[in-house]
Each structure stands twice: as C-alpha cells, then as structure tokens.
Amino acid sequence: MGSSLVSFLLLLATVFIVADCGSIGVNYGRIADNLPSATKVVALLKSQGLNRVKVYDTDPAVLHALSGSGIKVTVDLPNEKLFAAAKSSSFANSWVQRNVAAYYPRTQIEAIAVGNEVFVDSHNTTKFLVPAMKNIHQALVKLKLHSEIKVSSPIALSALQNSYPSSAGSFRPELIEPVFKPMLEFLRKTGSFLMVNAYPFFAYESNTDVISLDYALFRENPGVVDPGNGLRYFNLLDAQIDAVFAAMSALKFDDLNLVVTETGWPSKGDENEIGASVQNAAAYNGNLIRRILTGGGTPLRPKADLTVYLFALFNEDKKMGPTSERNYGLFYPSEEKVYDIPFTEEGLKEYRDNRSSVAPVSGGGGSRTGNTWCVANGEAGKEKLQTGLDYACGEGGADCHAIQPGSTCYNPNTIEAHASFAFNSYYQKRGRQMGSCYFGGAAYVITQQPKYGHCDFPTGY
Template sequence: MALPRRLLLAAALSLLLLAGADAGTVGVNWGRVANDLPTPSAVVQLLKQHGIAQVKLYDTEPTVLRALANSGVKVVVALPNEQLAAAAKRPAYALAWVRRNVAAYYPSTQIQAIAVGNEVFATAPNATAQLVPAMRNIQAALARLNIDKAVKVSSPIALTALANSYPPSAGVFREELAQPVMKPMLEFLAQTGSYLMVNAYPFFAYAGNAGVVSLDYALFRPNAGVLDPATGLKYYSLLDAQLDAVFSAVSKLGGSYNGVRVVVSETGWPSKGDPKEVGAGAGNAAAYNGNLVRRVLSGNAGTPRRPDADVDVYLFALFNENQKPGPASERNYGVFYPNQKQVYDVQFVLGGKSVGNGGGGGLGWQDNGAGPNGGGNNAAPSGGVKAMTSPGSAWCVANAMAGESRLKAALDYACGPGGADCRGIQPGAACFEPNTMVDHASYAFNDYYQRKGRSIGTCDFAGAAYVVNQAPTKMGKCELPSTV
C-alpha cells in the first residue's frame, strides 16, 4: 500500500527549499454582485474569524467602509471605470471624490490604496486615454489632504494587456498600450512608491489549452516544469510564468522602474463551471488557492526572474456571487458560500516559516501527520506549518479530477499502517457500496483526516483530496463523519 516512488520523490523534494524572502500577504476581493450576502458587519466578523487582514473592494459603499472601521482590516477601494473621465478632466472632481470616499473614513477604516478603474484596457477601452491622468489627479488630491504617503494609487491590469506572454521572456505589452499608457503609468508608480496591480488567472490559460498545459503546472503541484529557451529558466508554476511575462514586458519599456513591485490584485479558481469549462471544480479550486496561500505566506513566492520577491495576493473572491453574468464559473469563485461556510478549506494564517517548494514552484505533499514514507514528510509544528485545524465541522473528500491512478495511489497510502481504518469499505462491509474509486477514496481520506486531528496538510494527498465545510452527500447508507 505504499505510494509510487515518483510521488515519494516529489514529496521529498517539496521539503528541500526553505523560504528565502519575507512573506507576502494574502487578502480577498469582496465583491457584492449578489442578493443573498451577509450584512457588512457580519462579513467583517467573518474576515476576523479567519484571519483575513486585507480586502479589496470594487467601490466605496459607505455601509461597507463603516463596518470595516476599527477592524484592523486593511482596505483597497476603487474608483469605477465610469468615473475615470470625470476624474481625469476635472481635478476638482478627483478632490471631491477622495474627500468623500477616502478621507471621510480614514484612518478609522485603514484604506491603504485606491484602484483607479479595473481592467480598463479590456472592459472600458474608450477610457484608456483617461486612466493615467485620472491616477495623477487622484494622487494630487491625496497629497492636498496630506494622506498621500499612507494611501497608494494604482490600477489593475488584465494579462490581455500583453501582446505576447509565452515564453515568459517574450512578454511584451500591446503596441497601442506600451508607450502611450504603460510607460507613463510605471513612471507614476515608481515616483509615488506604489505598485503595479495585475489580475492573473491560470485557470483561463489551462481551460483554453488543457491539451497542452499540465493541470499540476497550473495548480502548484510537483511537475516536470517548462523551460524558457531564451533564458534557460525553468518554470514549475503557470502563475510564475504569467508574472514573469509581465516583468519582461516592463523591462522592455526601459526606464528606471524595473523594480516596481507587482501585486496580484485578482487570482483564483472556480469551484464549479459549465461543462465546457475544463478544470472548474472544488478540488482544483482548493488546490490552487490553498497551495498559493501557503506559498505566499511562507515567503516562497518569488518567480524565476525575481526569485527573492515577496508577493501580495488578493484571491477572487470572498463569496460566490449569484447575480454575476456570464458562464457558471463567474458565480462560483467564492471561498465562502453566502451562508458563511467555506466552499473548501483555505487557511489564511500560517504559524512561523513553512517549508515546501515542489520542484521550485509547486508545493508538494504536505502532511503534518504521518508522511507518505511513514513519517519522513512531516512539516512539524515547531519548525514548519502550524498544526492548525479547520474550525467547526469539516470533511476530507476525494478530488474526482485527480484521476483514477492518483486516487488509487493515495487510497493505498491512506489505508496504510498508522492511517485510516478502511475496514468499512471492504467487500461486504457497510460502506462498500457504491463500489467506486471516488467513494472509497473519500471514505479513507476523511477517516485519515479526522484521525490526524484535521491538521492542515492532512487532507491533500498530492492533490487527490480537499476539505469541505458542508456535509458531503451520503455514501449509500454511510455518512462521512466530521470527527472520529
């Protein structure tokens, strides 16, 4: 019942590299395109309960900003695309907007940045020419009110701002954006000590190229890597490749702003999608967000081009939003359901410095209980990831998208010595039916997870499992217990 040697090797490799940079921070995008969300005050309590210390908003809704006052949560507010033209043409409008939507709440509400527009080039191309002038007028308004040192100004760009992104060294901005918009924007960011906001979604790249792009490569799991022939750099993470394409595009503009920091202002993975949305699913969402969070908080989020960089990330999104238009995935990016239960388990706080960088980019098989080799893959609480447990009821279930071979290997391991009690899924036993790999694996994974005290990392199995906080469906006559 031992794991294949290749999985053991990947697990071992994941422990070899210690974090070399200061840890970044992880926040969430708090969207509200829904009619069933909790009150703002309840949301703030949810944020505090889960250790989420940063949120990014898409507006300046007064009830939300008042609820965030004195909470300790840092906030990014937004000037919507439809107000760009007025803010660009009329400094008085920009001043009034900042006075009404920022200064009126600061510092009780810890507003740390203003996102001027959102993906303007992609969603409001007619406003592209007004973007940088609007940013400058908002910055001037902050300076006039003496809060420009505390509140930064930026604007999230989509990866569609790039004319080319593969290989990463070939990254370059679209010709109509490079000199007219991106160069003056980067000069502004460097002058004001701000950062470039980038919305990056490996899900889209994978879903559109599933026959070419490895799922493990997209989800930060151990993989063979992708070589950039021009630089000799090897990539083990699709997000790394996307960010380095942006860094390459910035460097091709010249100037003295190559060191401008990048913040990933949106990234995430949908827990559900339409049939044609390849890869959408709760297991993959749990793997992407969970691995990314652990990597960022461990200080191990540098890219091959900028290995020592610490990266701040805002997950998209806080809630599933039932009124968002478009494919099913758009309504299923939330880490939480509107009833405030987690769609899958993501820990936003890690204890101390953690280890783990599978092959240079992907977190490997992390387990605070017994490792795949009988204990040699422990990330001990004293020196690695803190042995936290999921709050409330929690279950570990199989990720059907992992495939039969990976589920079988993980099932053998979970049922091995010191692991789960798998007698209940033997032929003739009460939980043998339905006799499917997914059902049997869910039974074994959950039993293992509960016996290990639901410690972080004990429900992963190299991406074959994930945690849910709502009771899974019954296995025939059996219910998966939420505790052992």
C-alpha cells in the same frame, strides 16, 4: 532536472510589505442578493485571519464596518467615473475627500485602484486612465495622505502582446506610448506599484493539450524551461507574472514592484469549462497560499515577497456570464467554506500537522512534524529508477554514502530502496522545493516517515 534547476519560489513584491514573507488578501465582491451584512463580513474576515481586503467601490456601509478592524483596505474608483476624474480636478478632490479621507485612518485604506481592467472595458475609457490617476493622487497630496495611500490600476493579462515564453513578455504596442510609459513613470514617481489580475485557470482551460493541470495548480511537475533565459518554471502563475516583469523591463522599469490584485480558480463551471471543480479550486488556492506565506518570489525575481488577493470572498449569484463566474468564492453566502483551506501561517501549520497525522507510519505511530519526504515510485520501472538514482548521486549532488555496500542504508539492497534514499537526499538538500521530487515521474512526495529496513531518512542537511 539539470543543474539549471531554479528554486521554486512564488510571487510578487509590494512596496508596503516589510515582512520576510508574502501577504494574502481577498476580493470582496458584492454582485449578489444573498450576502451577509458588511458587519458580519468583517467578523468573518477577522475569524479567518484575513487582514487585507479589496473592494470594488466605496460603499459607506462596508467602509464603516471596516473601521477599527485593523484590516487594510484597497478601494476602487469605478471605470464609469474615470472620465470625470480625468477631466476635473475638483471632482477628484471631492471624490477623495468623501470616499477616502472621510474614513481614514480608522478605516485603514492603503491603496486606491483607479478603474479595473480598463483596457478591456467596452466603454473605451483607456485614454482617461492616467489623467484620472494623476488627479486622484494630487487630491491625496492636498490632504497629505499620499505617503500612506498609493494609487494604481489593475490590468488584465490581455494587456500583454506576448506572454510566452515569459522572457518575451511585452505590452500591446498600441498601449505603450499613450498609457504604459506614462503610467509606469507615474507609479515610479509616486512610489507605487503595478496591479495585475492573473488567472492561470483561463490559460489552462484554453490550452489543456499543452498545459498540464499539475503545472497550473502548483503541484509536483517537471517544470518548463524558458528558452529565452534558461529559467525553469514549476507553475503557470509564476510564468504569467514574470511575463509582466519582462514587459516592464523592456520599457526600463525594472525597479517597479507588482501586486496580484486578483487570482483564483472556480469551484464549478459549465461542461466546456475544463478544470472547474471544488478539488482543483482547493488545490490552486491552498497551494498558492502556502507558497505566498512561506516567502519567496518568482524565478525572475526570487527575492521578491508577494501580496496576492484571492478572488473572491463569496460566490456571487448575480454575476453574468458562464457558471464559473458565479463560483469563484471561498465561502458560500451562508459563511460556510466552499472548501477547507487555511489563510494564515498558524492555520497552515495546524492543517499540515493534522494531515500528516492521519495515516500511520509503517511500523507504527503518526507523524505530527509537518515534514515531507521524497520516495521512489516502484511502478515507474527499474530503468527510470536507475536513471534517477544515477543522476541524484552524480550531478544532483545527493549524499549517497549510506547506500554503499556495507553502509547503514545498503539493505534492503533493492533499486527502489536505494533510489528512495537518494531521491530524498536530493529533495531535502533543495529545501523540499516544488519540482525537486519528480525524476521523470519516478518519485513522489509523502507525508509519512519512509521505512526501508533500519535506514533513517533525513529531513534536513
């Protein structure tokens, strides 16, 4: 890890977020025959602290159930209606009046997704996308709702010609002039944002020989340096999103923001769907939520706060395709969690405290501070530990005074004890950011206070 180590910060910006940290939403898909009523779903969302939801239509039962809930809603104009919305302003006016204005503001509709992944739709409706977006927006203008409700359209990452390295991100050439330039101009003019569906699972599943699971799941890893801009990435989602930012930048739209309208990880899959498991789904979504709610952006846009919509609320038993398609849910139709992860800052703190109190600290007592420490991995071997120790105390800038002869942490005088102190100093000074406790595999993060003799391991500098 050189001096070019970049802060591990996650995800995207959105024009309607004014808080100092990001926001988590969820996609409420309903391709199933066993889901609870919309009223029960709204109660479930509120009980979990989820205050943003995205739906794939404008079902009256759902929009009525959300009325007065305080939950912000993104609705969808389905792909099959793009032609009519593009060709007829009266259709667009009627659709907005009937499906949006009729519920607003009791139902807090904040955005309209015009279509979904239109470029990969087999019905070839791409040419109708931007005209439909403009007509829908104009209908909002007539109703004086255009300042409160934004119009956009979710794109899949397949809309990119290049996505690796991130700095070389570019849109497919055949889409630039007819679609992306006018669409991005529309988003800029209306103060909206680009919607992006991004799934590290698909990239990992197809490239397990070159993409590590830790990198895909936001776990500790050495990171990947982008040769184009020198930035270091510690997770695949950051890299995917920055590829989209780079593609927008190539067209001179650096000022536009971005919302991740879909991302998730399946808890079950077919034999050939490598990585689909409950444990990996919990790790992906749990680590993603933690990073979003603690604020920060991507290496390319480090000051951006992100809004991310998890896919999906429920396992949907009627979806076609491989087994994974029916197993992206955070909940079973019974409303039982598929795996236990928190969705709010308060939930994260409680979850972290509970986990950190499970194992006893060496010497007694359980830590409920929620802090983490970085210590040496004794199995890495003395050579690796010494290399890491030399770097941490030298170029890394760790505070190593306490492990000098005669100082408070010199004893025990072992390479593992000294390396642990130095590694932890380096880790804490970098705000415990992802990737700062690695040292070539010679270190790992723990949730219990380390104990080496009488040495005190700081948690902040």
